[in-house]
Amino acid sequence: MPMEVENLKSYRLLLLGAEWQIEAFRAQKNSSDVFHFVSQVSYRTVLSSLQDDPQRQFYSELEKVDVLFLIYEKHYSEEFIKMISEIKHKIEVVLIHHDEDINLKVVINEWNVKKIISFEDFSKISVAMLAPIFKKINAKHIKNKIIKDISVQKKQLDELILKQEVIVNEKTQDISHSTKEEDKKLKKERVILRFIKDMALVNSFEDFLRVIKNEFKVFHEIGEILLFQKKTDKLFKVLFSKNYFQWKEIPFSHALSEESLNDKIIHSLISIQLANSLSRPFGKLKLSQLSNESFIGFENQLSDIHKVDFEEFLHDRIEVIHMAHEKLFLEITMVQFSNRWEKTFDLIDEPIAIIDENYQVLRSNSFFEKNLHSLKCYEMFAQRTSVCLGCPLKETIESNSAQKRDLNITKSNFELYSYPMKSTFSLRSVVHNYIDRTQEKKLYSRLLQTEKMLSIGRLAGHLSHELNNPLTGIRSMVQYLKTQVAAETTAAKDLVEIEKATERCFKVMNNFIEFSNPKNTNFVAMNLDEIIQKTIPLLKVPLRSHQLDLQLASQNVEILADPSLVQHVIFNLIQNATQAMKEKGTILVSTDVSKKKISLKISDSGEGIALENQSLIFEPFFTTKPEGEGTGLGLSIVKSVVENSQGSIRFEPNHPQGATFIIEWPIYENTNH
Missing domain, CATH: 3.40.50.1220 (TPP-binding domain)
Structure with a gap:
């Protein structure tokens, strides 16, 4: 308002x-x-x-x-x-x-x-401009009032302690001349004084009940001591002294109030409900009110004689119990009031931070704080040494308006909302709210890939139907014409080139069809090292100019895949590696087993892959080879084969040059053994 x-x-x-x-x-x-x-x-x-x-x-x-x-x-x-x-x-x-x-x-x-x-x-x-400050002042006044109330209660408690000490001192001065009755009264006052000091030190309701239990242990007929806190008229939270000081919610059939304290019928009904809750017989109940919302109860089997002593004992201490309970209640209320807003900020499950114009983090919640030893936002959240690419902080401050950006931070995609701060820490500060969109981006990419594959499948079927028949006719006619012309003539050489071009067309079509509509796979448990050793002899020609380094370490484990397709993957990657090295180089083929996975690494010492092409290498029809030498489907088929067998493939650049392809498959565990 x-x-x-x-x-x-x-x-x-x-x-x-x-x-x-x-x-x-x-x-x-x-x-x-x-x-x-x-x-x-x-x-x-x-x-x-x-x-x-x-x-x-x-x-x-x-x-x-x-x-x-x-x-x-x-x-x-x-x-x-x-x-x-x-x-x-x-x-x-x-x-x-x-x-x-x-x-x-x-x-x-x-x-x-x-x-x-x-x-x-x-x-x-204007008043509106000062409203946040007045709101804080009002909160401070409320807090000060609570503190003042606590101080008053503490002062009253101190006065009571002082009063009792004065009484004890006065009694002590005349102790030598007092009777046995006076000795008894003096001892009583000292016990009460000790009880007052113990109650002044409690800092929880459990300690509160523990001190009372220890004080009343002189009455062996006292059983459970209970603290009742009202939630509704007929529903109470009850703290039990003998049940490891645990709270329990118990519904009562009758409302518990100041008027019902002396109603023996209601006491009996409450005893029955407590007996049902504790699954044991429950004795007679003596209730005393501590506040409008709280009561203390004593289970007892006191005789009439001992009941009088108990009533007197309780009467001497009830005022102390009331004041200690009220002081404890006010302290807990103040702590809850102080911590409520701090906890609210930290409970937000998205990274949020208040950042100044120098990228210093002024305040952040636990979901933002990844590096507590840093003060810069990009060090703390992104583990970077420089400002994140696309950070809108400067623009937010200069335009004094909210900004939105999509950022890539530690391999995750975040949607960043940046809001200018109009007060609080300084004039030039912003609030950054990061929303993780990584899974959404991945799902969207998969959806696009699925749509691409469907389109390619339809196109592949149409091209196969439209081009295979004409190409077959052209190849047959070329083969016939080659028998009709003399060898080594210009016409014969032209026919050979036409035949090679026809074969390239058939190869492109076969790769296209295999990529868009892979044949039925035959998944079996297979040893990756054995497939690699069977594939290497097929690559003698492309490998003859290079050095091959084999480091195989997965002889004792298996993967679930189609051996012929895995062989195709290995063949394709090694052949690509040989083509990437213009001069004599080294190709490393290694396997490793760790964390229930088998990894295959194929590295070369070639020129590597240009930075601008690294995100495109697995895209269908993308190639850097000259026209007519590549279809751009090789790595796309490799990726499809690996993922269809529950594997994953990624590319990493080598330093200072070269490239590495890393494939990981889950280890196959035969549950039938």
């Missing part, structure tokens, strides 16, 4: 500046309704008061201010800086400047400045 101007009467607002600045403020005082509620004082007056204030009365008055509007000066006296440092956590400081260069680190961290505005904006300041 918007704050009315009249509500400003309840806040103490003070403007602090040089005398000429105060005069400038007074000259335009009527330009804002807020100014009517702002008091003014000059730096000279403040410094004079500090020097003549040995009793620190001026500090006390200044600490009562809610908002201090501080007009920025380049140079401050040591007394003034000391004053600001002492009061910075007790009041809200708003810094006003005349376009000077401000040391943000000092004014934010050392002066605890919550807002920085120009003198021009201050002249037009």
Whole structure:
């Protein structure tokens, strides 16, 4: 709900500046309704008061201010800086400047400045602009009230302790002349005093009940001691002293209230329901109210004689129990109030950070903090040494408007929303919210690939039907014409070239059909090293100019795949490696077993793959070979075969040159053995 101007009467607002600045403020005082509620004082007056204030009365008055509007000066006296440092956590400081260069680190961290505005904006300041600060002040007032209540309760408890100590001391002075009855009373007071001290130290309801249990252990007829906390009229959370101090929710058929405390029928009904909950007989119940929402209960089998002693014993301690319970309740309420907003920020399950213009992380949640030893956002979140490519931080600050970017960070795709900060830490800060879209991107890529394959399949069927018949006729006619012309003639050589071109067309069509509609595979358990050794002899011709280094280490494990297709994969990759090396080079073929996977690496020492082509090498019809020498389907078929057998393939550049293809298959475990 918007704050009315009249509500400003309840806040103490003070403007602090040089005398000429105060005069400038007074000259335009009527330009804002807020100014009517702002008091003014000059730096000279403040410094004079500090020097003549040995009793620190001026500090006390200044600490009562809610908002201090501080007009920025380049140079401050040591007394003034000391004053600001002492009061910075007790009041809200708003810094006003005349376009000077401000040391943000000092004014934010050392002066605890919550807002920085120009003198021009201050002249037009409104209640709405100050609403966040007033909201924080209200929260502080609530917190201070809780602390004050706790202090009052603690003071009362201290007074009670002091009172008991006085009584004990008075009794002690006359102990030598008192009777046995007086000795008994003195012992009683000392026991109560010890109980008061024990209760003053409890910091949880479990400790609260544990101290009471220990105090009442003198009554052997006392069984369970219970703490009831109301959730609804007929539903209570109950803490049991004998059940490892565990909470349990128990519904009651009758409401438990102050009026029912002395109703024996209701006590009996509650005892029955507690017996059902504990799965054992439950004794008589003695209840006492601690607050509107809480009760304490004592299970007992007291005789009439012992019941009188118990009532007296409880009566002597019930006030202490009440006060300790109220103090504990207020402390827990304050802790919950303080931690609620901190936890809210950390519970957001997306990386969020507040970042300044120098890429320093001012605040972040746990999903953002990957490197706690770094201060830069790109070091902390992306593990980089420089700003992330495409980061919109500068543009967000300069345009003062929200920005959206798609970023690749640590092999993940993030959708980044960048929002400018209008206050809080500084004027030049942003909020970055990262949404992980990695899985969505992968699913979208698979969908596109599926659509491509469907289109290629339809095209392959159509081309096969339209081109195979004419090509067969051309090849047959060429073979016939070759028998009709003399060898070594120009016509004979032309016919040979036509026949080779026809064979290339058939090869392209066969690769095209195999890629778009692979034949039925025969998956069997096979040893990868054996297939490699069977494939190498087929590559004697392309390998004769190069050195082959075989390092096979998967003899004892198997994969589930089609041996002929795996052989095709190995053949294709090694042949590509030989073609990539213009001069004599080395080809490394190795296998390895780790983490329930078998990996196959094929490396060469050739020229490598250009950076701009690395993301395209597995795309159908992409080739860097001259026209007529490659179809661009080889690596696409390899990728399809590997993935159809539950494997994966990736490319890594070698340093300083060359390329490595890495294929991984899951180890096949025959469950029939």
